[in-house]
C-alpha cells in the first residue's frame with residue numbers, strides 16, 4: 432500500500448512534487464535554524480515588524496538600508512538583533528564591541544562566506560576571503576609589499592595620471608559641459624592601481640582593464656540584491672561569464688609576460704611593481720597551474736579591494752569640499768604651496784609629509800561617508816560580548832557607519848569637522864571609534880596606499896580647479912551598494928584658476944528605478960537564492 436503510494440509520487444502527474452519538496456525542506460531547515468537562534472538570542476533586543484522567515488527584510492528595503500540601520504540603532508541602542516531570510520544578525524555599533532570581535536576574540540569569528548559569494552569570480556581564494564593558515568601565509572607574504580617602497584610607485588603613478596586628467600577637465604571647461612567626477616575617479620583609481628600592481632600604462636588600463644573589470648564589478652554588485660542573476664542564464668549572465676574569462680586570460684598573460692621580463696637579471700634586482708615584487712620571490716615551480724591561478728586571484732583581489740573604495744572616498748571628499756568655501760580655500764592654499772606650477776614634481780619625501788589639511792579632510796570624509804559602512808563575521812564559537820552571550824551560527828554585524836555617527840563619540844557629528852585634531856593627529860580619539868579601514872589583524876592592507884594616492888590627486892586638482900556642484904546635484908547615496916557612492920554620480924561644473932566650467936546641465940536620472948514592486952520581486956527571488964544555499 433505504502434509502496435504503491437510512494438511509487439505514484441514518481442508518476443508524471445506528480446513530478447512537480449520533486450521540485451517543491453526540496454524547497455519545502457530547505458525552508459523548514461532554515462526556519463528551524465532561525466527559531467533555534469532566536470531562542471538563543473531572546474535576551475538581545477529585536478526591532479518590531481519581524482515577519483516569519485523574511486524577518487526584517489521588508490523594513491530594510493523600505494528606504495536607504497544605511498539610514499534604516501542608523502534609525503534602528505538610535506531606537507534600540509548599539510547592540511540589537513535583526514533577522515533576514517533565516518539568518519540572525521547581531522548589530523553592534525560600539526568601539527568596544529568592534530574591538531572584541533575584530534581583535535580580542537577574533538578567533539571566535541570568521542569571515543561570513545555568504546557576504547562574498549557574489550564576488551567569488553573576482554576574489555577567488557585570495558586574502559580577502561581566506562581564513563586560518565592560508566590567510567596567515569598570504570598576509571605575511573603581502574604585507575611587506577604594501578609598505579614603503581611600493582608607496583613611492585603609487586605616488587608617481589597618482590601624479591602622472593592626475594595630470595593626464597587636466598586635458599579632459601580643460602576640454603570640458605572649454606566646451607562648457609559638466610562632468611561626472613564619480614566616474615572620472617573610478618577610472619583614475621583603476622589606472623593608478625593597474626599601474627602600481629601590474630605596471631600597466633593608463634591607456635592600456637582603459638582599453639583592457641576598465642572594459643573588462645568595470646562591467647564585471649557592476650554585475651557583481653547587482654547580484655548582491657538580485658542573487659537570482661547568478662543562476663538565470665540571461666544575456667547578462669553569459670556576458671559576465673565571458674568577461675570574467677577574458678579578464679582571467681588577460682591577467683595570466685600579464686603574469687607570464689612579467690615573468691619573462693623578470694628573467695632579465697637587472698629587472699629582477701629592482702622590481703618596481705607589486706606583481707614584480709611577488710614574482711621576484713618565486714621559483715620556476717610556481718609556474719604550475721595552481722600557482723598561477725592563485726596569483727591571478729590575488730591580482731584581481733587588489734583591483735577589487737583598492738579601486739572603487741578609493742574612488743568613493745575621493746568623490747565624497749569633493750562633495751564635502753564643494754559645500755564649504757572656507758575648506759576649499761584652505762585646501763587651495765595648501766596645495767598651491769606644494770604644486771606652485773602644474774608641472775611641479777615634488778620628491779617622494781615631500782609628497783609623503785605634505786598636505787596635512789588635505790589628509791584631515793580625507794579622514795573626516797571617511798568618518799562621514801565610510802565607503803564600507805558595515806562588515807560581517809560569522810560566530811564560530813559561542814561568545815560573550817560585553818556581558819551578553821551570542822550563539823554559534825549567528826552573524827556579528829559591525830556597523831562602522833553607526834559608530835562614526837555617534838553623538839557621544841563625535842562632538843560635531845554630522846558636519847565635516849576640520850581641522851579635526853583627533854583624526855589628523857590620532858590624539859585623544861579611541862582608535863576603535865574610527866574604523867573606515869577596520870582595525871586589528873585583518874585591517875585594510877591598502878590604507879596607506881589609498882590615503883597617499885588620494886592626497887596627491889586632490890592636491891593637484893584643488894591647486895588648479897574650483898569645482899561646484901552642477902545644478903540639481905544632490906548627496907543622495909545609493910540605497911544598498913557597497914562602497915556607498917552617490918546614486919546620481921557627482922556632476923560638477925565650476926571655475927578653475929585657468930578656465931571656467933560654466934554650463935549647468937541636467938542631472939542624469941537615477942540609473943536604477945526602484946519601483947514599489949522591486950522589493951517584492953527581490954524578496955521572492957532572494958528566498959529562492961537562500962533556499963539554494965541552505
Ligand code: HEM
Nearest residue numbers: 559736737740741744802803806868869873875876877881
Ligand atoms: C578608501 C579606501 C579603502 C577602504 C575604505 C578600505 C576598506 C577596507 C575594509 C573595511 C576592509 C576589511 C574588510 C573585512 O574584513 O571584511 C579592507 C580589507 C582589505 N583591503 Fe582595503 N580599503 C581601501 C583601500 C584599499 C586598497 C587601495 C587596497 C589595495 C591596493 C586594499 C586592500 C585590502 C586588502 C588586501 C584587504 C584584506 C585584508 C585581510 O583580510 O587581511 N584596500 N579594506
